[in-house]
Amino acid sequence: MASDQPTTRRERRIAARKAQIIDAAARVFAEKGFHRATTREIAKAADVSEGTIYNYFDSKDDLLIGIMTRLAELESLNEELMEALEDDVRDFFIAMFRHRMDHIQQGQKMLQAVLPEVMVSPELHSRFYQQFVLRIATLLEQYVQARIEMGHIRPVDVPLTVRAIQGMFVGLLVLRILGDEPLQSGWDNMPEVLATLVFDGLSPREGG
Amino acid sequence: MASDQPTTRRERRIAARKAQIIDAAARVFAEKGFHRATTREIAKAADVSEGTIYNYFDSKDDLLIGIMTRLAELESLNEELMEALEDDVRDFFIAMFRHRMDHIQQGQKMLQAVLPEVMVSPELHSRFYQQFVLRIATLLEQYVQARIEMGHIRPVDVPLTVRAIQGMFVGLLVLRILGDEPLQSGWDNMPEVLATLVFDGLSPREGG
Amino acid sequence: MASDQPTTRRERRIAARKAQIIDAAARVFAEKGFHRATTREIAKAADVSEGTIYNYFDSKDDLLIGIMTRLAELESLNEELMEALEDDVRDFFIAMFRHRMDHIQQGQKMLQAVLPEVMVSPELHSRFYQQFVLRIATLLEQYVQARIEMGHIRPVDVPLTVRAIQGMFVGLLVLRILGDEPLQSGWDNMPEVLATLVFDGLSPREGG
Amino acid sequence: MASDQPTTRRERRIAARKAQIIDAAARVFAEKGFHRATTREIAKAADVSEGTIYNYFDSKDDLLIGIMTRLAELESLNEELMEALEDDVRDFFIAMFRHRMDHIQQGQKMLQAVLPEVMVSPELHSRFYQQFVLRIATLLEQYVQARIEMGHIRPVDVPLTVRAIQGMFVGLLVLRILGDEPLQSGWDNMPEVLATLVFDGLSPREGG
DNA sequence: AATGAATGAGTCTTCATTCAT
DNA sequence: CATGAATGAAGACTCATTCAT
Numbered sequence: 001m002a003s004d005q006p007t008t009r010r011e012r013r014i015a016a017r018k019a020q021i022i023d024a025a026a027r028v029f030a031e032k033g034f035h036r037a038t039t040r041e042i043a044k045a046a047d048v049s050e051g052t053i054y055n056y057f058d059s060k061d062d063l064l065i066g067i068m069t070r071l072a073e074l075e076s077l078n079e080e081l082m083e084a085l086e087d088d089v090r091d092f093f094i095a096m097f098r099h100r101m102d103h104i105q106q107g108q109k110m111l112q113a114v115l116p117e118v119m120v121s122p123e124l125h126s127r128f129y130q131q132f133v134l135r136i137a138t139l140l141e142q143y144v145q146a147r148i149e150m151g152h153i154r155p156v157d158v159p160l161t162v163r164a165i166q167g168m169f170v171g172l173l174v175l176r177i178l179g180d181e182p183l184q185s186g187w188d189n190m191p192e193v194l195a196t197l198v199f200d201g202l203s204p205r206e207g208g
Numbered sequence: 209m210a211s212d213q214p215t216t217r218r219e220r221r222i223a224a225r226k227a228q229i230i231d232a233a234a235r236v237f238a239e240k241g242f243h244r245a246t247t248r249e250i251a252k253a254a255d256v257s258e259g260t261i262y263n264y265f266d267s268k269d270d271l272l273i274g275i276m277t278r279l280a281e282l283e284s285l286n287e288e289l290m291e292a293l294e295d296d297v298r299d300f301f302i303a304m305f306r307h308r309m310d311h312i313q314q315g316q317k318m319l320q321a322v323l324p325e326v327m328v329s330p331e332l333h334s335r336f337y338q339q340f341v342l343r344i345a346t347l348l349e350q351y352v353q354a355r356i357e358m359g360h361i362r363p364v365d366v367p368l369t370v371r372a373i374q375g376m377f378v379g380l381l382v383l384r385i386l387g388d389e390p391l392q393s394g395w396d397n398m399p400e401v402l403a404t405l406v407f408d409g410l411s412p413r414e415g416g
Numbered sequence: 417m418a419s420d421q422p423t424t425r426r427e428r429r430i431a432a433r434k435a436q437i438i439d440a441a442a443r444v445f446a447e448k449g450f451h452r453a454t455t456r457e458i459a460k461a462a463d464v465s466e467g468t469i470y471n472y473f474d475s476k477d478d479l480l481i482g483i484m485t486r487l488a489e490l491e492s493l494n495e496e497l498m499e500a501l502e503d504d505v506r507d508f509f510i511a512m513f514r515h516r517m518d519h520i521q522q523g524q525k526m527l528q529a530v531l532p533e534v535m536v537s538p539e540l541h542s543r544f545y546q547q548f549v550l551r552i553a554t555l556l557e558q559y560v561q562a563r564i565e566m567g568h569i570r571p572v573d574v575p576l577t578v579r580a581i582q583g584m585f586v587g588l589l590v591l592r593i594l595g596d597e598p599l600q601s602g603w604d605n606m607p608e609v610l611a612t613l614v615f616d617g618l619s620p621r622e623g624g
Numbered sequence: 625m626a627s628d629q630p631t632t633r634r635e636r637r638i639a640a641r642k643a644q645i646i647d648a649a650a651r652v653f654a655e656k657g658f659h660r661a662t663t664r665e666i667a668k669a670a671d672v673s674e675g676t677i678y679n680y681f682d683s684k685d686d687l688l689i690g691i692m693t694r695l696a697e698l699e700s701l702n703e704e705l706m707e708a709l710e711d712d713v714r715d716f717f718i719a720m721f722r723h724r725m726d727h728i729q730q731g732q733k734m735l736q737a738v739l740p741e742v743m744v745s746p747e748l749h750s751r752f753y754q755q756f757v758l759r760i761a762t763l764l765e766q767y768v769q770a771r772i773e774m775g776h777i778r779p780v781d782v783p784l785t786v787r788a789i790q791g792m793f794v795g796l797l798v799l800r801i802l803g804d805e806p807l808q809s810g811w812d813n814m815p816e817v818l819a820t821l822v823f824d825g826l827s828p829r830e831g832g
Numbered sequence: 833a834a835t836g837a838a839t840g841a842g843t844c845t846t847c848a849t850t851c852a853t
Numbered sequence: 854c855a856t857g858a859a860t861g862a863a864g865a866c867t868c869a870t871t872c873a874t
Contacts, residue, residue: 033328035243039848049856051850060848116324119385120241129386154408159390160401167379174378175371177327178337182367193368198405200362225837247865257839262866449744451659455869465835467871476869506827532740535801536657545802560826570828575806576817577826579799584788587795591787593743594753598783609784617825618768618785619714620778641858663844673860678845 018056021046022070025063029113034064064117064124071110072131074103085143089152092143093199097191100169104176105187112177115170133170137162165198226264229254230278233271237321242272272325272332279318280339282311293351297360300351301407305399312381313395320385323378341378345370373406434472437462438486441479445529450480480533480540487526488547490519501559505568508559509615513607516585520592521603528593531586549586553578581614642680645670646694649687653737658688688741688748695734696755698727709767713776714823716767721815724793728800729811736801757794761786789822 024046028037039060043050057063084095104111118128140162147153172190175183183190232254236245247268251258265271292303312319326336348370355361380398383391391398440462444453455476459466473479500511520527534544556578563569588606591599599606648670652661663684667674681687708719728735742752764786771777796814799807807814 033325036328038846043857050848051856052854054849055854112327115382116327117241119320119324119382120244125386129388133383133386133388154404156404157394157397157401160394160398161405163380163383163388163391163394164376164398164402164405167383168372168376169379170382171375171377171379172371174323174327174382175341175375178333178341180337180341180371183371186365186368186371189365190368190372193365194372196362196364197369197372200408221837246863251840258865259839259867260837263837268865449741452744454867459836466869467835468833470870471833509826528743531798532743533657535736535740535798536660541802545804549799549802549804567828569826570820570824572820572826573810573813573817576810576814577821579796579804579807579810580792580814580818580821583795583799584792585795586798587791587793588787590739590743590794590798591757591791594749594757596753596757596787599787602781602784602787605781606784606788609781610788612778612780613785613788613822613825615826616778617821617827618717618777618780618823619825620775637858662842674844675846675860675862676858679858684844 014056017048017052018066019070021048021053021056022063022066026067026070026110026113029064029067029117030109034060034113034117064114065127067110067114068124068128068131071107071114074107075132089147090195090199094191094195097194101172101187101190104169104173108173108176111173115173115177133166137166140165168194168198222264225256225260226274227278229256229261229264230271230274234275234278234318234321237272237275237325238317242268242321242325272322273335275318275322276332276336276339279315279322282315283340283343297355298403298407302399302403305402308377309380309395309398312377312384316381316384319381323381323385341374345374348373376402376406430472433464433468434482435486437464437469437472438479438482442483442486442526442529445480445483445533446525450476450529450533480530481543483526483530484540484544484547487523487530490523491548505563506611506615510607510611513610517588517603517606520585520589524589524592527589531589531593549582553582556581584610584614638680641672641676642690643694645672645677645680646687646690650691650694650734650737653688653691653741654733658684658737658741688738689751691734691738692748692752692755695731695738698731699756699759713771714819717823718815718819721818725796725811725814728793728797732797732800735797739797739801757790761790764789792818792822 021042025037025042028042028045031037032041039050039053042063043053046053053063057066081096081099084092087095114128118124137159141158144153144156144158144162148155148158172183176187186193229250233245233250236250236253239245240249247258247261250271251261254261261271265274289304289307292300295303322336326332345367349366352361352364352366352370356363356366380391384395394401437458441453441458444458444461447453448457455466455469458479459469462469469479473482497512497515500508503511530544534540553575557574560569560572560574560578564571564574588599592603602609645666649661649666652666652669655661656665663674663677666687667677670677677687681690705720705723708716711719738752742748761783765782768777768780768782768786772779772782796807800811810817
């Protein structure tokens, strides 16, 4: 399913270098922002020369694309979560929430590097939106729609409800970036809190 | 009630100029991002010279602060919403949601200008966080806590639940910036959707 | 002898304003240097508006010319010193030295404002040189030449010797500007020291 | 004897580039003055790009510091002159005068670049004063004091006398910068003239 | 005659990108 | 492939000067 497993020694070396540079870039971008980060800093953080960066990436912008691509590879929503699809609705939500929270936590550096720039650059809007928002939104819409029809979820405006949930993740990421303390220390409890908030709201009234 | 009504002719002229420049800056920042926006563009958008900008603001950074300050002035959460405090819980939430959605819509340009930069500049983190997140969060926490004690809201982890709700607003703003279509066209219906999602989740089970 | 004694009330007012502005300019130039001094600062120091400066002077450069002119007016070498011309040679030198040292002390602000800029701007070179160096040099040359012929001064290379003496004054001004402490506190004794040095020489009196 | 001989190829290349840029800067500063000189001009004069300048110097100000440092390196007062210390007093003075005059002539561009700015910038005052004035002054004071005690020099106010001599050099540099013609053409004769003036004095030999 | 807001040309400085070694 | 010095375009900011009030 993954497109190109690097097989040859050469390909593996190249992939490793790219990863090394992307990691450094993500770290520096996250810390100082895309524009305040200089290629010099990134080179130093990656422990290579500035010139080397340009042997692997076309431009500074391309580094950002690289981070997004890397981030997308880490997205394994499908496999892990698909298994929970058949679970009880509530359990599925908890699983999904946990999955997203973990994902945000792991990828925070990269998301923090990418998100602000994405919000600002129309050319990146759709790339990011498609890659990270729409795919999940579509999936969720299908799921919710199906469960509504099965009577497991109260009838709601599906697209908007899904946006609200999606938005919550994005917003929690932003609050995290802004350094919100309760969120920081309570992060691990969020899946349950969200499940209670969202799911009990979605579930049909007891005794209905 | 407003602290300093500019009274003299001179003060009014200065305030007008500042507003004129801030509006232009917000527009340009929103469109191209803080760093890609040039002072020349802002000057042109404001129909003044570059030099004039610096007669009213210390630096480009200061323009951003100016936008935040302006945004904060538009915050009138208290007055309008306080009246709804005694309403039925559900009605209050709808009122609040509507209020926030309107606010986001009106201030989108400015928020779009400010938010990405705020996420990226540690010095701005706390300023923005205190001004736009924490104040509302604190208010909501108090409200929710009180209503829990009155039995109008199910016992929940108050701080985290409030973060989830706050996050939703922030996240919806981000999705809006990213150009999400369903959100765009369904924006006016969001208050009800959110109320259903969030409130019915908070309300104690019927017959409980 | 002075060209235009301002007689009418109007002329006196104008002259007063010019003096007020020139004083301020000299102070600010002396403190921060011509280029680092802004017209705004000068205006503030003169307690007028920036615009007013331009009602009395054509440009910032013109202010410098104004200071030089003012400085030249203070030069009254002739009158006071001419009386000493017939004195004993040694007494004349002491009188002259004292006169120059006083002059430097009084006009330091203005000289400090003017000299560095004069050294740097070829257009000002000759103006300053003619006004403040050559006139005195010529006078001294004539005096020394005459006294040599009278046997009161040892035969020397007159032009170069006079340059050396002139240079001493200029150089002492520079050292003063640089903040040399012994010079500062011993300034009043300099005339005698210089007279001993220049007139008697360092070598012990023969047969003394 | 010089502290750090650049040994590696890299160090030599860097030192050469710095020298190349400093020379250009000194030329341009001397001609137009520090503030009227643009980095663009300096770059052109040094035959490098503007950016390259900043690879070797932190700022335009730093170029001035660089010139001063370079100038200080050329100061070899000690070695060459120390040998003359034991000479006849008159011969020592001639040697010193010749040394200083040569030094001024060689370093005129750099001095002309540095001196006016030094007079104007309090931060540079002491740096220059210590480096170029005080060191020599102290040396001279010691010498004169010793010779007075040996009876080779008439008892005088040592610090002030030394200032007068120091001032003469500085002043002659200034007159040279101002384009004084007799000085220009007679420069090579100045050491003898100065020696006669300072050491013998103007007064005719008693009993001569 | 005085004011001071508006102007915009001019400058230092940064930094992504290139390329000779 | 790696390097890092060189490049120069671009941009924030300053400030002498003007002019409407």
